[in-house]
Amino acid sequence: MTIPRAFLPLALGLFTLLLACSCGQEQSGAADQDSSLPVAVDPIAFTLEQAQILSELPLACVGQEYPNKLGQTLGSAEDLGEPTALHPAFYGCFDWHSAVHGHWSLVRLLKTFPDMEKAAQARELLARHLSEDNIAREVAYFQGEHAKGYERTYGWAWLLKLAEELHTWNDPLARALEANLQPLTAHISNAFVAYLPKLQYPVRVGTHTNTAFGLALAWDYAQTLGDARLKEAIRERALAFYGADAQCPLGWEPSGADFLSPCLEEMDLMRRVLDPEAFMAWSAAFLPGLLQPGFSWEPARVGDRSDGQLVHLDGLNFSRAWVFYGLANQYPETFGHLRALAHEHMAYSFPNLVGDQYEGGHWLGTFALYALETREAPNP
Numbered sequence: 001m002t003i004p005r006a007f008l009p010l011a012l013g014l015f016t017l018l019l020a021c022s023c024g025q026e027q028s029g030a031a032d033q034d035s036s037l038p039v040a041v042d043p044i045a046f047t048l049e050q051a052q053i054l055s056e057l058p059l060a061c062v063g064q065e066y067p068n069k070l071g072q073t074l075g076s077a078e079d080l081g082e083p084t085a086l087h088p089a090f091y092g093c094f095d096w097h098s099a100v101h102g103h104w105s106l107v108r109l110l111k112t113f114p115d116m117e118k119a120a121q122a123r124e125l126l127a128r129h130l131s132e133d134n135i136a137r138e139v140a141y142f143q144g145e146h147a148k149g150y151e152r153t154y155g156w157a158w159l160l161k162l163a164e165e166l167h168t169w170n171d172p173l174a175r176a177l178e179a180n181l182q183p184l185t186a187h188i189s190n191a192f193v194a195y196l197p198k199l200q201y202p203v204r205v206g207t208h209t210n211t212a213f214g215l216a217l218a219w220d221y222a223q224t225l226g227d228a229r230l231k232e233a234i235r236e237r238a239l240a241f242y243g244a245d246a247q248c249p250l251g252w253e254p255s256g257a258d259f260l261s262p263c264l265e266e267m268d269l270m271r272r273v274l275d276p277e278a279f280m281a282w283s284a285a286f287l288p289g290l291l292q293p294g295f296s297w298e299p300a301r302v303g304d305r306s307d308g309q310l311v312h313l314d315g316l317n318f319s320r321a322w323v324f325y326g327l328a329n330q331y332p333e334t335f336g337h338l339r340a341l342a343h344e345h346m347a348y349s350f351p352n353l354v355g356d357q358y359e360g361g362h363w364l365g366t367f368a369l370y371a372l373e374t375r376e377a378p379n380p
Contacts, residue, residue, distance in 0.1 A: 041343040044350050046372045051113040057353070057365030058102035059118060061093040062125065064362075069095045073146040086141060089134040093362040097155035097208070101366040103129065104162040107177075108369060111169045123173055132180045139183050142191075152195065153214030156188045160221035167225055189230050192218055196233045202241040204266075206258025206316070211241065212265040213319075219272050238273045242266050246285040254300050259315030259367070263287060264323040271330055280334065290327075293337045299348040311364070314349040318367035321345040322374040329377055346371060 044050070068083045068091070083091040090099035106122045116122075141147055151159075163185040166178040202211040215234045222231035248263035267287060271279055289295050297320070300313040324342035327335035346368070353364050 041340065041347045043343045043375070044346050044372065046376060048113050048116060051109050052117050054365050054369055055106065055109050055116060055118055055122065057362075058093075058105040059122060059125070061362045062099055062102040062106070062129065064092045067094060071095060072150065075144075075146045079144075079146070087138060089129050089131075089138050096151055097158050098363045098366075100155060100162055101158040101363070104158060104165055105366045105369050107162065107165045107169060107174070108373060111165065111171070111174075114171075126177060127173065130177045130180050135180050135184050139187055142184070142187055148191075152209075153192070153211065153218075154208035156192060157214040157217035159184065159188050161217045164221040164224045189222075189227055193229050193233045196237045199237065202237075204262045206253070206255050206260045206262055207312070210260050210262060210265055212238075212262075212269040213260050216265065216269040216272060219269070223272075235273050238269055242270055243282070247288075248286055250287065250289070250297070254313065254316055257309040257312045258300075259312040260319050261316065261323065264320055268323045268326055271327060276331070280331075290338070291334060295337065295341070297341060299345045302349075302352070305352060314352060314364055315367045317345040317349040318364070318371045322371040325371065325375040326377070329374070342371070342375065 065083050070083065070086065072079065072086070074080065087096055087099070090096050090103070093099040093102045103126060106126055109116060110119055110122055110126075113119075142150060163178065163181055166174045166181065199211070203209045204211070215238060218230060219234050221227065222234065245266065248266065250263055253261055253263060263286075267283065267290075270282055270286075274282055284291060299320075300316045302313045303310055305311045305314070321342040324335075324338035324345070328337075328339040328342070349364075350368055353368060
């Protein structure tokens with residue numbers, strides 16, 4: 001297997017991490033002879049060294065124009081164009097939404113580890129891509145006749161996540177970038193508010209169009225920035241869509257190309273929207289097994305990481321982890337036992353973030369970073 005030069009630092013770092021985990025397992029092997037006993041898994045370290053490793057993925061892809069999946073609807077030959085012409089800010093990482101959350105990853109890493117090795121490179125890239133002119137051209141694309149549903153709601157949600165991260169980053173560069181991004185941020189917020197009352201039924205899949213995931217990220221943005229209209233629109237739809245749900249069938253998950261859990265993403269949204277008493281009652285009806293201290297769920301197994309669909313399951317492990325971490329942080333007495341399960345899911349997929357394929361490298365680092373961010377978040 002040949003590893004691209006840009007990914008060598010990440011590959012070496014992850015290999016070192018994997019060896020460390022293996023050694024720990026060998027040393028404790030004698031105590032784990034009974035396979036029915038739970039096996040303790042140490043959490044992935046989120047250190048400066050890990051941040052530098054994770055930064056390699058977005059730095060390598062946000063400026064990589066090809067291969068590219070535009071996902072556009074063509075109204076005429078005039079709509080044809082190179083990715084850099086159509087989306088001058090978010091043209092890399094294979095598709096628009098991955099480019100957006102690649103930029104979010106860089107902001108998050110700079111915010112958490114401002115002294116990381118490639119901080120200057122990351123800052124220069126953000127300033128160049130998120131220029132006022134580039135964002136104006138992105139807004140113009142969304143205002144096109146055939147682009148009203150473009151990237152709805154997955155890409156919309158990640159754009160708002162990027163805006164939220166810039167807003168909470170205490171840095172002069174963040175103030176400039178937030179101002180540049182604001183016209184697109186406002187367009188996406190307004191698009192959510194206009195769209196949600198028309199959406200009569202939620203989309204309950206494990207991929208991009210999952211309604212609960214999009215609403216959860218949008219809720220965080222609305223909560224942080226005080227976007228009352230958007231917050232109320234999300235609350236109304238969340239309660240209408242999910243308020244009476246019960247006995248979500250975890251046994252039906254995962255589908256073969258999921259990177260989100262339909263059941264868990266719904267729970268992740270409702271923990272935000274409901275007050276504690278209401279959420280406890282709702283969760284007891286929705287996923288009663290999750291409240292049991294002995295609850296277990298095997299990480300999703302990936303059969304071929306060179307397959308762009310099958311590698312989605314590594315993303316599923318990260319997204320399950322961020323839901324488990326979020327529940328454990330917000331309700332430690334009820335869901336604290338899920339933290340170990342989140343560690344287990346992270347430990348399976350984290351060492352496989354990089355390889356000789358582009359299918360996972362352009363997005364999986366973001367999912368791992370979001371899971372780590374959720375793990376470290378203080379109790380709401």
